[in-house]
Amino acid sequence: MTVVISATGLYTPPHSISNDELVASFNAFVARYNSEHAEDIGAGVLPALQQSSAEFIEKASGIQNRYVLEKAGILDIQRMVPDIPERPNEQISITAEIAVAAAKEALKKAGRDASDIDAVICSCSSLQRPYPALAIEVQKALGAGGFGYDMNVACSSATFAIQNAYDIIKAGHGRSVLVVCPEILTGHLNLRDRDTHFIFGDASVAILVEHAEIAPPGSWAILGTKLQTRFSNNIRNNFGFLNRCDPQWRDMPDKLITQQGRKVFKEVVPLVSEMILQHLAELDLKPSDLKRMWLHQANSNMNRLIAERVLGHEATQEEAPTILDEYGNTAGAGSIIAFHKYSKDLAAGDKGLICSFGAGYSAGSILIQKAS
Numbered sequence: 238m239t240v241v242i243s244a245t246g247l248y249t250p251p252h253s254i255s256n257d258e259l260v261a262s263f264n265a266f267v268a269r270y271n272s273e274h275a276e277d278i279g280a281g282v283l284p285a286l287q288q289s290s291a292e293f294i295e296k297a298s299g300i301q302n303r304y305v306l307e308k309a310g311i312l313d314i315q316r317m318v319p320d321i322p323e324r325p326n327e328q329i330s331i332t333a334e335i336a337v338a339a340a341k342e343a344l345k346k347a348g349r350d351a352s353d354i355d356a357v358i359c360s361c362s363s364l365q366r367p368y369p370a371l372a373i374e375v376q377k378a379l380g381a382g383g384f385g386y387d388m389n390v391a392c393s394s395a396t397f398a399i400q401n402a403y404d405i406i407k408a409g410h411g412r413s414v415l416v417v418c419p420e421i422l423t424g425h426l427n428l429r430d431r432d433t434h435f436i437f438g439d440a441s442v443a444i445l446v447e448h449a450e451i452a453p454p455g456s457w458a459i460l461g462t463k464l465q466t467r468f469s470n471n472i473r474n475n476f477g478f479l480n481r482c483d484p485q486w487r488d489m490p491d492k493l494i495t496q497q498g499r500k501v502f503k504e505v506v507p508l509v510s511e512m513i514l515q516h517l518a519e520l521d522l523k524p525s526d527l528k529r530m531w532l533h534q535a536n537s538n539m540n541r542l543i544a545e546r547v548l549g550h551e552a553t554q555e556e557a558p559t560i561l562d563e564y565g566n567t568a569g570a571g572s573i574i575a576f577h578k579y580s581k582d583l584a585a586g587d588k589g590l591i592c593s594f595g596a597g598y599s600a601g602s603i604l605i606q607k608a609s
């Protein structure tokens with residue numbers, strides 16, 4: 238029995254922020270901070286904050302731009318957090334809303350009615366609440382049937398959910414499973430931290446995973462999935478209920494994302510490239526069988542190295558397309574955005590790989606083949 242990816246959908250937020258705009262705001266904040274704390278900095282009690290630079294950001298990460306749900310609050314140096322007001326319970330939550338927008342595109346492309354869906358999985362690194370599950374809210378908003386639940390595996394959220402959807406269909410619990418990955422990452426980004434302020438953007442994707450018997454033409458057969466996790470503190474976010482036990486929690490930077498970028502780079506590149514090679518071997522495939530790799534979009538140098546280790550040569554944009562320059566890091570959504578934008582030109586029989594990696598560490602590999 239074959240399980241396929243029938244269609245994908247993408248929601249891109251209406252606002253974008255260039256590196257220059259982001260850096261101008263960050264540097265204005267640094268100048269104000271250093272001037273306000275000049276006495277302590279002069280006395281050696283406090284370290285002066287250092288300026289950021291657009292050139293550094295592009296060279297270190299490949300990011301030139303990011304899309305955001307709200308722009309003014311991010312750039313306002315009095316705030317430096319997006320101004321996304323809480324909504325009343327009667328109104329659809331913002332995360333469910335952007336999940337629905339991406340889902341509608343995927344359903345339309347597959348010619349599928351929402352009532353045909355047997356399950357909704359909402360899997361992302363930026364779940365806005367613990368319950369009720371966002372997936373159930375998305376299920377209701379779409380008019381889908383069956384059941385829904387949420388998952389979070391950081392940047393690997395979408396690939397891990399694709400495997401769950403695959404398993405649901407293989408086990409006979411459903412034939413049409415909708416995976417949504419709405420990532421509002423500007424909410425957990427520390428815009429006052431020079432090392433990380435530029436990394437993330439917002440976006441939402443949807444992936445319709447189905448039994449091949451009902452799949453529309455042009456779908457992608459899932460040849461196999463492989464997941465891996467290995468505990469690491471190098472990307473971490475300690476935000477959670479128990480923080481309420483500490484009266485100081487609002488002032489603690491580790492309640493937003495923190496990372497040891499260099500260590501992540503060094504440790505994740507071998508983990509991911511070895512996993513891809515192992516997955517290919519398990520399915521009796523060679524790297525040269527891959528027409529394209531849609532890699533997680535966190536850092537262009539990291540992707541270059543992973544692709545090179547897998548293919549044995551430097552990958553072209555056609556072999557490993559990037560969307561990082563335009564979108565920034567969109568966590569779980571990144572590899573799916575790359576697939577969504579750069580897969581239409583492939584022919585029946587062509588094989589490809591969707592691969593995610595991120596906090597956990599976690600990594601997911603999905604090998605697919607375009608059906609006729």
Ligand code: COA
Pocket residue numbers: 288289290293294297298392431432472496497498499501502535536539566568594595596
């Ligand atoms: N502007 C200007 N300079 C900056 C800067 C900024 N915003 N941030 C750091 N620098 C400086 C540092 O101070 C350092 O200077 P020094 O050499 O004088 O000490 C220099 O640039 C290099 O810093 P470093 O942190 O080593 O940069 P890097 O080349 O490792 O790039 C990352 C940083 C985070 C972009 C990169 O390590 C990375 O992307 N790693 C992987 C992260 C990842 O994939 N995370 C997964 C999330 S899903």
